Amino acid sequence: MNGWANIKTITKRELAAYFSSPLAYIFIVIFLLLCGFFTFMVGGFFERGEASLVRPFFDWHPWFYLFLVPAVGMRLWAEERRVGTLELLLTMPITAWQAIVGKFLASWLFLGLALLLTFPVIITVNYLGSPDNGIIFSGYVGSWLMAGAYLAISCITSAMTRNQVVSFILSVVICLFMILAGFPPVINLLENWAQPLVEIITSFSVITHFDGFQKGVLDSRDVIFFLSIIGFSLFTTSVIIRGHRAG
């Protein structure tokens, strides 16, 4: 049997696990409520009077994900370790890598589903005006990639501990750093005393890279940035998982 079949089996099980617990439904409801509230109330969607989702809708995503993605990712490995099923999983005829990718894909697909359920916003904006749907599409792609990057980071912190709360807090802090590195007030502060470092630091920020997508530019550098965060984080996760087995 090949590796993809194993990955598919694990992904299927994980997805089923999400939907057999209230977590999935709570997550989706909260995510949609937040999106709606921030887009129409705080974001001033109507006041702007322009047929665009960029500022009122996508601008908030890095901040929603900051709390919601770690909540989805925190149970991935911490729960397995706590219950002891990790031993079961790793003694089955699959590689650790297949397990990691399978679990990650499941959560990522789940986040993708939550994101797709925001489609009424697209309908609304199309009904009210004639937006550039290409930009909206690229915004969605970017948003999903960004969620994947956050999720991969949550994978690391989840693998580090058997306590889900610790995992949650750690990944929130790391993700917060990645947002702040590109947050305008922070950049302004940095420019005053660390001019040469600004470019390096902002290049690590998810906001900087998400910006391109919001403008409708599918820049390969931004795509590679998110994909490499995912790749690197999953690799780190596999190192940590292997470390447990030795210890």
Next chain:
Amino acid sequence: MRMITGFIPPSAGTIKVGGFDIVESPIEAKRLIGYLPENAPAYTDMTVHGFLSFAAEIRGLRGEAKAKAVGRAVEMCFLESVQHQSVETLSKGYRHRTCFAQSIIHDPDVLVLDEPTDGLDPNQKHEVRQLIRRMGEKKAIIFSTHILEEVDAACSRAIIIDRGRIVANGTPAELRQKSEWAGAVTLSVSGTPADAITAKLGHIPSVKRSTVVDEKNGIVTVRVFPKGTANGSLAKAVAEVAQGWRVEELHTEEGRLDEVFRSITMPDTVATKEVK
């Protein structure tokens, strides 16, 4: 055990399962093994049926073969009544059997069971031992236990491991021979004083020593230990000496595993590992 199943890499030496080295070709080796970890973990959010289907699928079973394997495991472990219940809601015994069912789902050649009867009630223990006995006819089964009666009930070979070292290795009968009880004769006599009995028994050449175990209601119970290796002759010799006494009871002891275990692993006892 965790090393055999590939969970922890061995710090020294190699482990081969069915010709496959667990470090070099873990996937092939793991495919041959069914494993029941200690505490029998299972995904609590799944139903028993769902969990077993997942286990079957990851073992490469699909469609018809999968359904058949799940059905067989459910039947063997008596899980029909809880099939569609989530693992979370099960009692410890059922949970344990669910995990056990997972380990036999692909009909493996090698079964590794870490304390398979831990936390089960006597009926369930009996059930599991029967299962081990039955499957042991065709497969290699390794299980660990702290319960020595289990060794007698299910094993063809036992290894005692004390602080990481093998201190004894043999069939349960062989292990029992190591006990100084093995071949000892217990004799109960009424109406004869204790010292007279021990004095007379002391004259038998093959007797190492004899001790009075119990003395009440005029019945004296004496245990006679043989010199060297025991064979049936001691009982005969004791019976000859005892002529003229009113013998209430006379039998040869078999040797006790728990006593062997204690004498080998003293001062502190550690886990045993028994091999079927």
